[in-house]
Amino acid sequence: MGSNPTLAVMPPGSRVRVKAILAGWNASWRLASIGIAPGTVVEVVSNDIAYPWSPIVVRIGGVEVAIGRGIASRIIVEPLNEPLND
Amino acid sequence: MSASATARELGWLQGSLSGCRRIYALLGAPNTGKSTLFNVLTGGKARVGNWPGVTVSVSVGRFDEDICLVDAPGVYGLGSVSLEERVTRDVLLSIPLDAVVLLVDATMPERSLYLIVSVLEALEKPALIVVAKARLAHALGIHIDHEGLSRALGLPVILTSALEGVGVDELREVLRSGVKWRSKLRVDYGLAEEYINRLASDPSLARVAGELHLSARWIAAQLIAGDDHVKSLLESRGLTGIVEEAERLSEELRERVGVEPSLLIAQSRVRVAERLASSYIVRKKPRSAPTWLDRVFRHPVGGPLASIALIFSVFLVAFSVNTGFPLNVIVAHWSPGLGEALENYSLSGLIGEGFEYLKAVILPHLHRAWEAGLASAVLDGVGIVAGFIPLVGTIVALTALVEDSGLFTRMAVGLHPIVSRFGLSGRSVYPLALGTGCNVPAVLSTRILDPVEKVRAVFAIPFIPCSARFIVISIFVSVFFKTPLSQTLAATGIYLVGLLAALITARIVARYQAWRYGSSVEEEPQLVMELPPLHPPSGKVVWWTTRNALLEYLKKIGGPILLGAIVIWSLLSIGPHGYTGDPTESLAYYIGRAIGVIFEPIGAKGASWILGLAALAGAVAKEIFADTIAVTVGSPEPHKAVAMLGLTPAQAFAVLVFVTLYVPCIATLVVMINELRERKLAIVYLGYSTSLAVLLMYTSYALLSLF
Ligand SMILES: Nc1nc2c(ncn2[C@@H]2O[C@H](COP(=O)(O)OP(=O)(O)OP(=O)(O)O)[C@@H](O)[C@H]2O)c(=O)[nH]1
Ligand SMILES: [Mg+2]
Numbered sequence: 001m002g003s004n005p006t007l008a009v010m011p012p013g014s015r016v017r018v019k020a021i022l023a024g025w026n027a028s029w030r031l032a033s034i035g036i037a038p039g040t041v042v043e044v045v046s047n048d049i050a051y052p053w054s055p056i057v058v059r060i061g062g063v064e065v066a067i068g069r070g071i072a073s074r075i076i077v078e079p080l081n082e083p084l085n086d
Numbered sequence: 087m088s089a090s091a092t093a094r095e096l097g098w099l100q101g102s103l104s105g106c107r108r109i110y111a112l113l114g115a116p117n118t119g120k121s122t123l124f125n126v127l128t129g130g131k132a133r134v135g136n137w138p139g140v141t142v143s144v145s146v147g148r149f150d151e152d153i154c155l156v157d158a159p160g161v162y163g164l165g166s167v168s169l170e171e172r173v174t175r176d177v178l179l180s181i182p183l184d185a186v187v188l189l190v191d192a193t194m195p196e197r198s199l200y201l202i203v204s205v206l207e208a209l210e211k212p213a214l215i216v217v218a219k220a221r222l223a224h225a226l227g228i229h230i231d232h233e234g235l236s237r238a239l240g241l242p243v244i245l246t247s248a249l250e251g252v253g254v255d256e257l258r259e260v261l262r263s264g265v266k267w268r269s270k271l272r273v274d275y276g277l278a279e280e281y282i283n284r285l286a287s288d289p290s291l292a293r294v295a296g297e298l299h300l301s302a303r304w305i306a307a308q309l310i311a312g313d314d315h316v317k318s319l320l321e322s323r324g325l326t327g328i329v330e331e332a333e334r335l336s337e338e339l340r341e342r343v344g345v346e347p348s349l350l351i352a353q354s355r356v357r358v359a360e361r362l363a364s365s366y367i368v369r370k371k372p373r374s375a376p377t378w379l380d381r382v383f384r385h386p387v388g389g390p391l392a393s394i395a396l397i398f399s400v401f402l403v404a405f406s407v408n409t410g411f412p413l414n415v416i417v418a419h420w421s422p423g424l425g426e427a428l429e430n431y432s433l434s435g436l437i438g439e440g441f442e443y444l445k446a447v448i449l450p451h452l453h454r455a456w457e458a459g460l461a462s463a464v465l466d467g468v469g470i471v472a473g474f475i476p477l478v479g480t481i482v483a484l485t486a487l488v489e490d491s492g493l494f495t496r497m498a499v500g501l502h503p504i505v506s507r508f509g510l511s512g513r514s515v516y517p518l519a520l521g522t523g524c525n526v527p528a529v530l531s532t533r534i535l536d537p538v539e540k541v542r543a544v545f546a547i548p549f550i551p552c553s554a555r556f557i558v559i560s561i562f563v564s565v566f567f568k569t570p571l572s573q574t575l576a577a578t579g580i581y582l583v584g585l586l587a588a589l590i591t592a593r594i595v596a597r598y599q600a601w602r603y604g605s606s607v608e609e610e611p612q613l614v615m616e617l618p619p620l621h622p623p624s625g626k627v628v629w630w631t632t633r634n635a636l637l638e639y640l641k642k643i644g645g646p647i648l649l650g651a652i653v654i655w656s657l658l659s660i661g662p663h664g665y666t667g668d669p670t671e672s673l674a675y676y677i678g679r680a681i682g683v684i685f686e687p688i689g690a691k692g693a694s695w696i697l698g699l700a701a702l703a704g705a706v707a708k709e710i711f712a713d714t715i716a717v718t719v720g721s722p723e724p725h726k727a728v729a730m731l732g733l734t735p736a737q738a739f740a741v742l743v744f745v746t747l748y749v750p751c752i753a754t755l756v757v758m759i760n761e762l763r764e765r766k767l768a769i770v771y772l773g774y775s776t777s778l779a780v781l782l783m784y785t786s787y788a789l790l791s792l793f
Contacts, residue, residue: 021349023612030614032352034162035200038345039353040360051386053503055512055613061196061363062228066499068511068613 007056008073010044016077017041023074031075035060041080096180099156102146103181106154110261111177114189115201116160117618119218119248121145123189124157125630126248127258143530144177153261156181159533163352164204170533172315178209179298185212185265192223192245193619195230195367199359206239206269207355208304210296213241214265216257221247222621231366238362240270249624275307275354277343281335282306285328294323310336311348379620380496389500396488396497397519404480437476441469455667460655463717466724467651467710478553478639479632481523486631490623494519495615502613508589509596511535511611514543518588521550524639525754529761538599539611542592544761548750548775549588551581554708555746561712565729566738576739583786584746587778650710654703654717669718674699684780688740688787693731697741707751736790740783747779 010016018040021028036042045057045064055066067075103109112120128147145157158177159170178186188205190198195217206213217223217230232243244260246253275282285291285306295302298319308316309332317329336347343350382388445465452458488494494516502512510518513535521528525547532543551559559580567573657674659665666672675695682698690697696718704711716727733741749772750758759768 027612027614028346028349028352030162032163032349032356034614034616035197035356035359037353037356038349040356046384048386053506054386054389055499055502057384057499057617061194061360062369063194063197064617066502066512066613066615066617068502068506070610071612071614 004076005079006073007042007044007058007067007075007077008047008069009049010047010077010079011049012044012046015041015043015080017080018075019078020076021074022076023071027071027074031071034065035063036065036075042077096176099144099146099177099181103154103156105152106148107152108184108261108264109154109156109182110185110187110265111156111158111181111183112187112189113158113174113178113201113205114160114218115162115191115198117616118160118189118191118198120160120189121157122627123216123218123246123248123254124155126251126254128155144173149258150262153258155187156183161201163201163355164208175315179300183211185214187214187216187261187265190215190217190230190243192217192219192228192230193226194616195223195228196359196363197616199362200356202239203271203273203355203359203362206241206271207273207307208300210268210299210301212265212268214260214267215239215241215243216253217243217245219247219249220245221250221252226619227369229368231368235362235366238271238366241267249626271358273307273354273358275351278307278310278339278347278350278354281310281339285309285332285335288328290325291320291328294320294325306332307351310339311351312336377620379493383493383496383500386503389496390504391500393497393500393515396493400481400484400488401522404477404484437473438469441465441472456659456665459659459667460652463651463655464648466716467648467713473557475636475639477556478523479636481553482635483628483632485519485523486628487623489631490627492618492620495617496620498615499613499617505589506610506613508593509539509542509611510546510589510592511539511613513611513613513615514539514546514592517543517547518550521547521552521588523553523635525550525552525750526757527635527638529754529757532761536611541599541762542595544758545595545771546588546592548754548758549584549591549747551584551746552708554751555584557709558704558712558745559742561724561728562738562742565725566733566735572735576735576742579739580742580746583743583782587747587782591774591778650703650706651713651717654699654710654714657699658718669720674718677702684744684783685741687784688737690731690733690737690741693733696731701745701748704745705749705751707753708745711745736787736793739790740787743786744779744783747782748776749779750775 004019007016007018018036018038020038021031021036023031031037040060042058042060045059047056048054052069055068056072057064057066059065112124114120124145124147128149144159146154147157148154156177158174161171161174164171164175186205186209188202190202202215215235217232220230223230230245232245236243242260244253244257246257248254282303283306286302288302291305292302295305305316305320309320309329312333317332320326320329339347339350382392445462448461448465449458452461488497497519498512498515500512501515505512505514505518514532516534517528517531520531528547528550529544532540532547535543559577563573563576563580567576654674657677658669658672659667660673661668661671661675662673663671669675678695678697678699680698681702682694682696684701685694685697696715699718700711700714703714712724712728715731716724719727719730749755755768755772758771759765
């Protein structure tokens with residue numbers, strides 16, 4: 001599955017669909033309960049790859065969520081090529 | 087694990103619900119506005135804050151005498167990941183609810199729907215939907231088709247804006263006349279459907295479900311998802327067979343679809359919530375561009391810096407308003423007169439003068455020596471506590487401002503990179519920050535954390551200098567350090583030592599957990615945190631929070647302080663030969679000397695017995711430390727009393743390090759034991775913190791003596 005990018009590498013402004021979450025039970029459940037599960041579409045609001053310590057901010061259904069880089073790198077995503085402003 | 091801790095709380099809950107004609111529970115995701123609505127409806131008092139997961143205990147209130155409301159902790163779902171989820175679930179299962187009132191946060195409606203789907207699916211109880219913060223949402227361009235939503239769910243939907251009083255009367259009226267509606271919502275579990283149906287059709291499961299007012303379908307889905315809490319619930323009712331069968335079915339499902347069943351179940355519910363959201367919610371304009379504040383806090387370097395700056399400014403303002411410090415020392419640099427005026431006319435200064443005056447009036451009327459002694463001991467004690475009220479009040483009010491505006495969540499994200507090196511996530515920033523006010527609510531608020539991180543935070547918090555310790559710090563610093571610069575540096579230094587001790591302790595606990603429980607415990611906790619939109623804080627909310635915190639403060643420390651002052655005075659006045667006016671012939675002298683040996687290595691010879699006695703008394707409540715010195719030396723004013731100890735700056739700093747770290751006060755220790763449910767840990771902890779305090783006291787003395 002090496003060809004699949006993770007949420008951690010997606011640039012700001014991109015829209016992605018979550019394909020799989022390779023985290024433990026607790027983390028998966030926490031993500032699901034704020035609306036992130038396989039199949040959900042999220043939009044990356046900010047992601048500064050130059051600063052490995054800074055979390056990634058995504059938007060799901062109007063809500064912004066900060067996700068630590070560690071956990072983001074275990075969320076496998078599929079980039080969507082739709083235009084940004086739909 | 088939750089059973090024993092919540093049993094007492096549930097008993098209390100049932101007791102406070104006596105005589106209720108109707109009982110409703112307010113349920114919603116964290117930060118949806120439950121407590122605000124609860125306050126407005128009942129005139130009651132629950133803490134309100136713009137921080138996901140603020141209510142960690144349960145409040146009960148009523149209106150019209152017998153319409154009762156329960157404000158439960160905000161939860162994201164009905165899983166059993168966090169303590170508040172378990173608490174909320176216990177509340178739902180164990181009180182005779184007439185109906186649940188489900189809240190939707192209109193500013194982020196999509197977020198609330200997942201919980202609503204879970205609850206409606208799980209509970210076989212009447213329900214009602216309340217949309218909160220409707221005005222604010224309208225201003226943000228968010229529109230909820232409440233009639234459509236009402237049709238889809240089969241429940242009435244009431245629009246409210248509690249802070250502006252919109253819809254509150256209508257809601258009251260509905261609650262008065264009774265909620266009878268039941269939802270017809272059904273989640274389609276796709277591939278898991280046949281497994282769930284097979285379990286749900288079992289007659290004994292259906293019977294237990296009926297007793298608990300839960301739907302058999304939901305129980306079955308939780309079993310397939312591997313929910314331990316539901317499993318043990320069934321096992322405790324003798325349904326072990328079903329649990330085993332569920333485990334088998336769950337395994338079968340996992341093999342068939344190659345996906346964790348828990349994810350499959352969660353995903354199906356997320357789908358339903360998403361469908362509701364896309365059908366009934368319209369956002370007129372795309373969310374406005376992030377504000378400059380958002381941009382600053384989101385910056386990888388700006389975020390941490392801005393967070394630290396914010397904390398500093400809260401302290402600077404709080405302390406200047408109350409004690410004049412550090413503004414007085416800064417101003418005194420240019421104009422000594424103005425600096426002194428600032429100190430005298432600060433709130434604490436004024437209250438101090440008031441008590442001096444009271445003593446001057448009362449004491450001449452008391453003729454016997456012991457009467458006058460006791461009266462002045464009590465007045466000194468009460469005076470110190472009273473002088474302290476404005477400080478606690480301002481810190482709480484300022485914190486509430488930051489909290490209500492939503493900035494706290496930004497701070498948590500900004501500081502996450504720093505605290506995560508010590509085994510804490512950004513979520514721990516909230517409890518740690520609360521700790522600067524008082525360690526007790528700080529320890530309680532660790533319930534918002536995952537169980538593993540929680541232990542780290544509970545151990546770390548007592549090292550954070552609370553406002554009780556601040557008073558000791560401020561007195562010592564202003565007495566023993568001469569220049570404004572050295573005073574400021576010394577006070578800041580103590581706070582940094584406390585913070586460092588806290589963080590290192592968290593790190594040590596994290597290491598221990600990793601060693602003890604293996605790699606299943608992540609050393610670096612992960613951050614998953616929603617960011618509510620920033621908004622100007624509401625004066626009402628800030629006032630509620632401040633009022634409640636002050637009442638709490640008076641209740642908590644008023645009694646102990648008074649008692650402490652009397653006990654110390656008695657020990658000082660009773661010697662081997664009865665009443666004595668000379669402290670060095672009193673019982674206190676002997677006790678103090680025994681404990682005071684630890685201060686001898688730093689050369690505080692003459693004062694060591696007083697410090698020893700103060701250390702003993704300070705273990706009850708840290709603010710008694712300074713008070714003890716005042717009572718012992720017999721000087722009405724703590725500054726003058728402390729000055730009589732005659733310490734060098736290095737000695738004073740070392741003593742402060744010790745006072746800050748040595749043991750948590752009794753109240754903190756009690757909540758720590760409650761939260762960790764392990765008495766043994768308390769002993770270990772006391773040993774650890776005292777050794778650390780002594781070690782750092784000697785180290786800092788040795789280092790400072792070099793100058
Ligand atoms: N503008 C506006 N803001 C509101 C209203 N109701 C609540 N808020 C704000 O929403 C935030 C959260 O409110 P709370 O009442 O603490 O939410 P809660 O659901 O009790 O949160 P938890 O206890 O954490 O689960 C606070 O900042 C409130 O000021 C409202 O009617 N209008
Ligand atoms: Mg609340």
